[in-house]
Amino acid sequence: MNAPHKVGIGTPLARVDGADKVTGRAKYAAEYAVPGLLYGVAVPARIAKGRIASIDAAAARAVPGVVEVMTHENRPKQAWLDHSWKDELSIPGDPFKALHDDRILFAGQPIALVIAETFEAARFAASLVEIDYEAEAHNVDFDTSLGEKFLPAKGMRRNTYHPPKARGDAGTAFDAAALKLSGEYRLATEHHNPMEMHASTVEWRGDGKITVYDKVQGSQNTQAYLAGAFKLSKKDVRVVNAYVGGGFGSGLRPQWQVQLATMGAILLERSVRVVMTRQQMFYHAHRPECTYEIRLGAEHTGKLTSIYGDATTSTSRFENNMEDIVTWGMMNYDCPNAEGHYTIAPRDTYTSADMRAPGAATGMALFEIAIDEMAYEAKVDPLEFRMVNYSETEAMNQVPFTSKALREAYREGAERFGWSERAPEPRSMKEGRELIGWGVATGMWDAQFSKTSARARLSANGDLEVASASSDIGTGTYTVMTQVAADTLGLSPDRITARLGDSDLPAAPVEGGSWAAASTGAAVQLACRSVAEKLFKAADEVEDRPLWGAKSIDDLDFVDGEMVLKSDPTKRVSLTDAMRAGGLDVIEVEETAKPGLSDMVSMARKARNTHSAVFVEVRVDEELDQVRVTRVVNAVAAGRIINPRTARSQILGGVVMGIGMALHEETFIDRALGRWMNHNYAEYHVPAHADVEDIDVIFVDEPDPEVTPLGVKGLGEIGIVGTAAAVANAIYHATGKRIRSLPITIDKLLEVAP
Amino acid sequence: MNDAVTIDRAAALRVAASPIATLPLSLTINGEARTLEVEPWTTLLDLLRDKLDLTGTKKGCDHGQCGACTVLIDGRRINSCLKLAVTLDGAEVTTIEGLGQPGELHPLQAAFIEHDAFQCGYCTPGQICSAQGLINEGHAKDRQDVREQMSGNLCRCGAYTNIADAVLDAMEKQA
Numbered sequence: 001m002n003a004p005h006k007v008g009i010g011t012p013l014a015r016v017d018g019a020d021k022v023t024g025r026a027k028y029a030a031e032y033a034v035p036g037l038l039y040g041v042a043v044p045a046r047i048a049k050g051r052i053a054s055i056d057a058a059a060a061r062a063v064p065g066v067v068e069v070m071t072h073e074n075r076p077k078q079a080w081l082d083h084s085w086k087d088e089l090s091i092p093g094d095p096f097k098a099l100h101d102d103r104i105l106f107a108g109q110p111i112a113l114v115i116a117e118t119f120e121a122a123r124f125a126a127s128l129v130e131i132d133y134e135a136e137a138h139n140v141d142f143d144t145s146l147g148e149k150f151l152p153a154k155g156m157r158r159n160t161y162h163p164p165k166a167r168g169d170a171g172t173a174f175d176a177a178a179l180k181l182s183g184e185y186r187l188a189t190e191h192h193n194p195m196e197m198h199a200s201t202v203e204w205r206g207d208g209k210i211t212v213y214d215k216v217q218g219s220q221n222t223q224a225y226l227a228g229a230f231k232l233s234k235k236d237v238r239v240v241n242a243y244v245g246g247g248f249g250s251g252l253r254p255q256w257q258v259q260l261a262t263m264g265a266i267l268l269e270r271s272v273r274v275v276m277t278r279q280q281m282f283y284h285a286h287r288p289e290c291t292y293e294i295r296l297g298a299e300h301t302g303k304l305t306s307i308y309g310d311a312t313t314s315t316s317r318f319e320n321n322m323e324d325i326v327t328w329g330m331m332n333y334d335c336p337n338a339e340g341h342y343t344i345a346p347r348d349t350y351t352s353a354d355m356r357a358p359g360a361a362t363g364m365a366l367f368e369i370a371i372d373e374m375a376y377e378a379k380v381d382p383l384e385f386r387m388v389n390y391s392e393t394e395a396m397n398q399v400p401f402t403s404k405a406l407r408e409a410y411r412e413g414a415e416r417f418g419w420s421e422r423a424p425e426p427r428s429m430k431e432g433r434e435l436i437g438w439g440v441a442t443g444m445w446d447a448q449f450s451k452t453s454a455r456a457r458l459s460a461n462g463d464l465e466v467a468s469a470s471s472d473i474g475t476g477t478y479t480v481m482t483q484v485a486a487d488t489l490g491l492s493p494d495r496i497t498a499r500l501g502d503s504d505l506p507a508a509p510v511e512g513g514s515w516a517a518a519s520t521g522a523a524v525q526l527a528c529r530s531v532a533e534k535l536f537k538a539a540d541e542v543e544d545r546p547l548w549g550a551k552s553i554d555d556l557d558f559v560d561g562e563m564v565l566k567s568d569p570t571k572r573v574s575l576t577d578a579m580r581a582g583g584l585d586v587i588e589v590e591e592t593a594k595p596g597l598s599d600m601v602s603m604a605r606k607a608r609n610t611h612s613a614v615f616v617e618v619r620v621d622e623e624l625d626q627v628r629v630t631r632v633v634n635a636v637a638a639g640r641i642i643n644p645r646t647a648r649s650q651i652l653g654g655v656v657m658g659i660g661m662a663l664h665e666e667t668f669i670d671r672a673l674g675r676w677m678n679h680n681y682a683e684y685h686v687p688a689h690a691d692v693e694d695i696d697v698i699f700v701d702e703p704d705p706e707v708t709p710l711g712v713k714g715l716g717e718i719g720i721v722g723t724a725a726a727v728a729n730a731i732y733h734a735t736g737k738r739i740r741s742l743p744i745t746i747d748k749l750l751e752v753a754p
Numbered sequence: 755m756n757d758a759v760t761i762d763r764a765a766a767l768r769v770a771a772s773p774i775a776t777l778p779l780s781l782t783i784n785g786e787a788r789t790l791e792v793e794p795w796t797t798l799l800d801l802l803r804d805k806l807d808l809t810g811t812k813k814g815c816d817h818g819q820c821g822a823c824t825v826l827i828d829g830r831r832i833n834s835c836l837k838l839a840v841t842l843d844g845a846e847v848t849t850i851e852g853l854g855q856p857g858e859l860h861p862l863q864a865a866f867i868e869h870d871a872f873q874c875g876y877c878t879p880g881q882i883c884s885a886q887g888l889i890n891e892g893h894a895k896d897r898q899d900v901r902e903q904m905s906g907n908l909c910r911c912g913a914y915t916n917i918a919d920a921v922l923d924a925m926e927k928q929a
Contacts, residue, residue: 018867021875024810024850031809062771245876474874656912681819
């Protein structure tokens with residue numbers, strides 16, 4: 001007899017939503033056909049700070065097809081208290097409220113919405129709205145804002161912010177160190193730029209009821225937020241985000257287009273759609289600009305004796321966006337003395353926001369450049385240097401990890417990359433007119449888990465539906481849910497339907513922080529196990545009780561649609577027979593997975609992290625300093641991998657964004673006008689096909705039953721962390737030019753003599 | 755904002771208030787002949803998405819910078835956001851919906867699934883139409899050509915290496 005074919009955890013199942021996506025059937029927020037739909041186009045503020053003196057909308061209103069021009073003067077009522085505008089991931093400060101009053105807080109702020117029967121009429125009319133401003137002095141320049149940098153008082157900090165915890169005496173150790181390094185490291189402002197622009201289609205269902213098709217990472221977050229902000233009953237607001245065209249953090253919090261579309265629908269009692277333009281996409285969430293002062297002390301052997309970091313990131317003047325920047329280096333390396341400081345600097349822009357691996361992507365990238373420099377100072381191979389300073393425990397809080405297979409990642413990555421062939425001297429490898437450089441860096445991110453509910457519904461014909469209000473933003477959550485369900489109940493994936501992205505479904509948090517697979521997966525497993533228990537009970541009614549002797553479902557295998565007695569595989573009952581015998585038309589259960597579940601030890605006593613070792617080859621044109629990233633090996637230690645195919649894609653995506661961070665991505669701001677200058681895809685370069693050559697992904701074995709119920713650590717973010725540093729370090733190895741400011745554009749390389 | 759420009763408000767109001775006349779347009783879309791009345795300022799992209807509910811063609815920038823809106827006109831790939839629909843009278847338009855549907859996937863669509871050549875899926879229809887255009891052009895011989903000639907199609911999820919694998923795979927099968 002052939003071994004039963006079972007799809008489950010660890011199977012490289014093709015994406016279950018693949019056919020919908022490659023045929024154009026997958027519907028995104030702006031694509032739902034709604035009868036009588038109106039189109040809204042936002043009018044952006046032309047000044048960065050001040051107030052609206054007057055609005056002349058006569059010309060706009062005269063355009064045939066225009067229905068309304070909505071401004072702060074005629075908008076529907078909004079909640080007055082800031083508290084009512086808080087969302088699941090709000091940060092301290094005053095959340096942005098579109099059309100709230102005449103105040104202008106940032107250039108590009110939406111100050112009117114032109115609503116028309118066609119998109120074209122709305123777009124044209126939006127260009128005709130005349131606004132007079134009373135401008136006030138503004139500052140959008142990061143360096144100038146550093147004069148106002150501050151650490152918010154405790155109650156005004158993000159609750160996800162972890163203050164650096166000092167150990168030893170970093171100052172004294174630095175003074176006494178044999179080898180010293182100090183410098184300022186920089187990261188430019190970046191924008192998420194998901195391919196789908198932020199969009200909301202608000203369907204007016206009458207009697208104050210709305211269905212909102214929203215481009216957001218959490219349907220229930222938008223639901224609660226709209227109910228709070230516009231004084232609606234939560235049950236009258238349904239939010240759907242079944243497909244999300246990328247997020248990377250830009251959709252963690254509801255964005256301003258959903259405010260405008262909802263207000264338009266309430267005002268006109270009609271359905272309204274608002275889509276940000278690509279240009280407007282630059283006037284909301286972005287990764288903060290960062291300056292990071294790093295001082296390292298070491299012995300001649302390369303052993304670190306002192307780590308000192310002091311970082312500042314940009315925020316707006318109305319909210320305190322904070323990131324963990326300096327903590328990553330302090331956590332990752334074994335060093336007796338470490339000290340960190342952190343502040344934020346306000347400027348007159350929209351609030352910066354979480355972007356893929358917030359804090360770590362920035363902090364590790366810059367710190368790992370400094371580590372590379374110190375390795376050269378000590379004349380120790382950069383990979384060996386990391387081994388010399390390897391920490392078995394989480395070094396800042398002095399707690400053990402649930403697991404840390406970084407050593408294995410270094411080893412397997414180095415082997416695949418061929419690191420041992422590396423000539424240590426910079427500028428020593430060359431082919432044709434190109435200098436070749438090899439660099440390495442370390443990545444680290446949190447393995448998080450969030451309370452999530454899921455429902456499983458098994459029909460009498462053996463079809464299963466699993467559902468949760470979580471989201472799939474390209475991460476593969478639909479596929480992961482299907483696999484976990486198939487694994488638990490032994491069903492073929494084509495009998496399983498996974499549902500996500502609807503506020504009507506069982507409660508789930510915003511999708512982000514790399515917690516969705518671990519959390520949604522665990523909830524689906526719990527729900528399916530409950531179904532299994534009901535099936536087991538029903539099997540008692542089957543003639544001859546074939547499963548007699550089994551005490552619980554743990555004595556059974558679920559495979560090929562059957563329950564099989566482990567102790568005697570000839571004894572089996574099909575799921576459909578069990579349901580029939582038990583008189584069940586349907587089995588439906590909902591379960592909630594919470595932190596602290598089953599084998600998870602207390603969250604505080606152990607550190608939960610993913611790690612990675614990134615190896616990069618660059619080729620740099622000797623005369624033009626043009627950089628190509630020709631080879632990347634990213635070896636990742638992330639616990640159990642549910643789907644090697646989609647998991648690999650997650651890492652590929654992180655690496656590509658890391659290449660962008662290293663070489664391309666930078667949003668420039670015009671100090672006089674207060675506006676982003678390169679606010680489009682032509683001038684804000686995200687990596688294109690031609691920029692990406694060969695990327696190899698390794699998942700090292702890292703069994704970890706403690707970290708989350710499925711042993712899953714999450715992969716959405718770890719791929720970017722460290723990648724930019726590995727590129728920068730490879731560029732140094734190729735050229736002998738050390739650039740401490742990302743992105744490393746050609747102009748920066750040309751300025752430095754080799 | 756710009757002091758150098760003065761606007762004659764009355765003239766502006768007159769222009770703004772002028773109705774937009776529609777023009778007749780005949781198109782063959784995914785093999786089906788369509789007779790339409792279209793305002794001249796409507797792009798092919800907005801016509802497809804807003805008027806014909808063919809939302810498989812995506813809007814990613816509306817400026818011809820990202821390739822998400824790529825469709826085939828008489829077998830050639832174009833950015834549909836840069837084409838006014840009324841200029842296409844008599845043309846044959848193929849969108850992602852016309853290439854294949856679940857159950858009868860086009861070889862490129864099947865290859866994209868097999869190679870996991872997408873994540874969020876938003877750039878995917880444009881990538882696939884662009885890849886078919888690339889194959890029709892017949893200039894791409896190897897991986898480097900594919901990478902170069904697909905560079906008008908951005909993918910923020912970073913599926914590029916898988917897309918190249920999928921396109922090369924389909925190229926071989928179509929050769």
